Amino acid sequence: MLNVNFQNIKKSMKMLHINVKHMTKSFDLEVDENMLIGDLMMQLATVSGVPVNAQKLIYKGKQISADVESTLIQAGLSNGSKVMLLGKKYDPTQEAAYKDIVNLETKGLLVETKYLKLCQEMEDLEKGWLAKEHVPQAVSSLEKRANSNNEELHKILANLDTVTVEGNQTEIRNKRKVTATKVNLIMDKNDEFLERVREFKKKIQK
Known part of the structure; x- marks a missing residue:
């Protein structure tokens, strides 16, 4: 040896x-x-x-x-x-890939803003603040816009996957991972909202 x-x-x-x-x-x-x-x-x-x-x-x-x-x-x-x-x-923030991710993150946050607005409208409906004859149309509008939110979020996730990150760009890879997690969380909340709308829709149809 x-x-x-x-x-x-x-x-x-x-x-x-x-x-x-x-x-x-x-x-x-x-x-x-x-x-x-x-x-x-x-x-x-x-x-x-x-x-x-x-x-x-x-x-x-x-x-x-x-x-x-x-x-x-x-x-x-x-x-x-x-x-x-x-x-x-x-400075990873100056890389094109990082800027693309930030842009997609911003789009996700805008969708979240729309989601929060829908939640407020839904709360108003549940409190009975809208005339009954207008409720079905309002519920359909909420469902349509919530579905649109999901479509946007799916596109954001798909575009995140297309962002090219080099092997040594650890910070950018982490940024993409964090952004994807945020978008998925928004999507989960939006899915829960859709279920809430559908349950309310069944209730008013009885």
């Missing part, structure tokens, strides 16, 4: 302590001197939120080579080096 002493391996590697500053934040990193620039950039993407393709690393007033296959030593870094990271943090 091969015995691997990881402590000895770590001792044989020369570690560098470097400080990376991004805007008002500062990151102290301990890295292997033979780490690739590309790997450093990936680590910085994790701690800073700045995507690799948006990063510019400045050392001693000059941009570090964009060659991701270069090592830190080849790039001129040494123990105690201070590096400046330039670049904007990833």
